[in-house]
Amino acid sequence: MRLFVPDPLQAHCEMTLPPGATRHAQVRRVQPGDTVVLFDGLGSDWPATVLQVTRSAVAVRTAEAMAVDCELPLHVTLALGMPANERMDALVEKATELGVARIQPLLTERSVLRLSGERADRKREHWQAVAEAACEQCGRARVPVVEPVRLLLDWLHSRAAATSSADERRLLLNPAAAAARSLTDAMLNPKTGSPFEVVTLSGPEGGLSAEECRAARLHGFVDVGLGPRVLRADTAPLAVLAWLGL
Numbered sequence: 318m319r320l321f322v323p324d325p326l327q328a329h330c331e332m333t334l335p336p337g338a339t340r341h342a343q344v345r346r347v348q349p350g351d352t353v354v355l356f357d358g359l360g361s362d363w364p365a366t367v368l369q370v371t372r373s374a375v376a377v378r379t380a381e382a383m384a385v386d387c388e389l390p391l392h393v394t395l396a397l398g399m400p401a402n403e404r405m406d407a408l409v410e411k412a413t414e415l416g417v418a419r420i421q422p423l424l425t426e427r428s429v430l431r432l433s434g435e436r437a438d439r440k441r442e443h444w445q446a447v448a449e450a451a452c453e454q455c456g457r458a459r460v461p462v463v464e465p466v467r468l469l470l471d472w473l474h475s476r477a478a479a480t481s482s483a484d485e486r487r488l489l490l491n492p493a494a495a496a497a498r499s500l501t502d503a504m505l506n507p508k509t510g511s512p513f514e515v516v517t518l519s520g521p522e523g524g525l526s527a528e529e530c531r532a533a534r535l536h537g538f539v540d541v542g543l544g545p546r547v548l549r550a551d552t553a554p555l556a557v558l559a560w561l562g563l
Contacts, residue, residue, distance in 0.1 A: 318345055319354045319362070321449045321460065326357045326379055331368065334375045337446075341453075342367075342375045353377065356452070358460035361385060385458035389416035391561055392514045395554045396421040396472065398521030401429040404551040409444045409463065413451035415558040419462045420444070423469045427523035437466040469529055473536045487538040490519040490553045491530060494540035500560055515561065519553050 320338040334342060338355075347353060347367050355363040361382040369376040395412055399405050399422045409420060422441070424431065432440055444463045452460050467475075488500075518533055519525075525533070534540075543556055 318342070318347070319356060319453045319456070321453055322355050322357050324357065325359065326355055326361075326363045326382070328363075328379055328381050331376065331378045334377060337449075339373075339375045343370070347375065355379065356385075356458045358449075358452070358458070360458050362458055385456070387456055388459060389418075389562055392418045393558060393561060394419040394421060394516045395558070396423055396516060396518045397554055398423050398425040398428050398469070398519065398525065398550065399430045399432070399466070400521055400550040405430070405440075405444065406447055408551045408555065409447045410451045411555050412558060413448045413457065413461055414455045415555060416457075416562055417461050417558055418459075419464065420448075421464045421472060422466045423472060424466060425469045425521055425529060426526045428521045430521070432466050441465050469525075470532060473532050476536055485514040485516065487533075487536070488515060488517045488541045488557070489525075489530065489533045489538040490517055490543065490557065491525070491540045492542060492547050492553075493524065494530075494542065500541055500543070500557065515557075517554055517557050519550065521550050524550075 318341075320334065320341055322335060322338055324335075333339075342353065347370060349367050349369060351367045353365050353367060355365050355377070357363075362385050363382050364380040365377040366380070367375065367377050393416065395417055397408075397420070400408065405422070412420060422432075422444070424433075441463055445460075448461050448463055452458070518538055520529070530540075543553055548556055
């Protein structure tokens with residue numbers, strides 16, 4: 318059993334698990350003497366021996382760290398118009414399993430899910446917890462970051478200072494683009510044939526507006542197609558991640 322601990326871990330340290338990990342351990346009915354695996358999101362697993370279990374706390378002692386290397390060779394950011402209902406939860410979970418490094422939820426002209434203020438903050442915290450739980454299950458030792466909800470145009474303007482570099486690809490997932498490139502063409506370095514860091518941008522149900530697509534292109538995004546079928550808002554980013562992980 319793997320448990321996420323948000324604070325940095327140390328070897329040979331006795332500690333009480335935080336509330337979330339404690340509840341998980343109690344549900345799994347751990348007992349003194351059992352071994353669990355802790356991770357703090359920094360790239361290692363920490364075997365730990367359960368020392369004590371009470372109604373409100375689980376105490377453990379950590380052993381030496383074990384490096385975990387199961388990340389994608391690319392740093393992938395998914396910037397996306399948030400799909401409605403529970404689809405965003407599933408997207409965060411599956412994107413974490415597939416190796417995403419960062420998720421940027423966006424409000425767009427056609428967004429059905431509209432979040433702001435405290436409600437947006439609570440949703441971001443919830444999605445971050447979904448990512449942490451997915452890491453526990455899939456074996457990742459680095460937890461992807463779920464960024465605060467932002468307006469698409471504001472996010473694009475903020476990226477103007479971060480000029481697209483020679484080792485980054487900005488991909489606009491746009492099934493309506495007449496001259497969209499394939500993923501293979503968009504990802505290859507014409508000089509070395511090596512792939513780039515990737516930032517993808519995709520819309521919610523209904524896609525991005527023509528104005529939003531124009532703004533994305535002005536900020537270095539290139540139109541990319543994902544084949545002859547139109548993929549749902551919560552499928553397209555995952556299709557890119559799956560392709561990158563092959």
